[in-house]
Structure formats: structure tokens, C-alpha cells
Amino acid sequence: MTSIKQNINQITLQIGNSIQKCGRQPDSVQLLAVSKTKPIDLLEQAIEAGQRTFGENYVQEGVEKVQYFQSTHSNTELEWHFIGPIQSNKTRPIAEHFDWVHSIDRLKIAQRLNEQRLESLGKLNVLIQVNISSEESKSGTTSEEVMTLAAAINEMPNLTLRGLMSIPANVSNYDEQLAAFTQLASIQNQLRAQYPQVDTLSMGMSGDMDAAIEAGSTMVRIGTAIFGARG
């Protein structure tokens, strides 16, 4: 049986190879370990292997994990990213426990997170989620709405706009994957031209990581390839 540590080493190698193939800077892509539905002991193994940033999708489960690790691993600086869909009545626990939110898809969610973020926690880092493949079942703003939402977020004192996130249509063809990611990267370039603090492009999962890196991803969100399939 392969261990979490071996999986993380394997993914890290694969990220390195992808980066090298397209001539990008070493260390320009961060690995976010997506631990949704996975038990504490698997996260502990990942931490032992050196992983420090984790992504969670469900509010209650995510908050429980944040609290558990704050009390049991208080000497280990972990970074928690909320990456799941957000209901407006669930923003408070997200604002109070997470360091990053990848899934802002409308103004109301940004406003509530801004109001509910405690100043003592520092600013909440946020990404706008874009529905790049225009799928009805997926959350995310349209490409056209990104700049309007970004302008509003940029005025919010408790949020820092860091970039974009997307979950494109699930296709296995590399060129199709690359086309969707390239579209997102081009919106990111427009955003960076206006907001110099924008530096994060969250795209790529276990099945489409290489295309995402070629298109300019700075953060890949990997679940299955680290922790195994979800039941």
C-alpha cells in the first residue's frame, strides 16, 4: 500500500516535471492538499510529510478540522483554504476559521465575509470563482462579471483579492483542458493589470493538473492523488 507521504512526493515530482517542461520558474506552483471527507489521521500523515496547506469543501467538517489542529498541533503553522460552494447563511464560520476562500461567486458572499472577518485574524485572502465552461451545474461568476465583482472586493477592508479559481468541465482531452485553463489565465492577466496584489491562479486537480500548470496555474488543488478516492 502506498502511503500519503509517497503520494505527496510523487505529486511534488509531477508538479516539478510539468513546470520544467513548460519552462516556468521552480516553486511557482503550490500544492493545496484537498482533504474533504478524509479523516484526521490522514491529514496528520500529510502534515508529517511536510504538507502545510489544506483545502476543505464543507463548512462544519472544515471548521472541526481547523479547531482540532489548532488545539493539538498549535506549534505547526497550517493554512486552511475553503474551496466549496458557499451558502450565505454559512459565511460566518468560514470568515472566523479559514485563511483563504477560493469560491466567491457573488457580491453578497464577499460582503458578508468582509463584515464577519475578525480584525484580529488579519485579512481574509479571497479568489473569485469563475464558471469558465459555463456549465449550469457549476457555481462561479461569468467571465464578464469578474471585473465588476473584483472592483467591489478591492474596496473591502477585511478582504484581500488574490486572484481566480475555476473548476472547468471534466474532460480527459489535454488540449480541451488547456483551452479552458488558458481562458482563465487570460482573465487573470486583465485582473493583474489593475490589481497588483493579484498573484494566485487556483486551477488544476488530480485529473488535469499538467494542463493547468502549462496554462499558468500557481496553485493546484489535489485530493484523490494524495488521499485516495472518496467513498
Ligand SMILES: *Cc1c(COP(=O)(O)O)cnc(C)c1O
Ligand atoms: C474535491 C475538489 C478538488 C480535488 O479534486 P481531486 O480530483 O480529488 O483531486 C479540487 N478542487 C475542488 C473545488 C474540489 O471540490
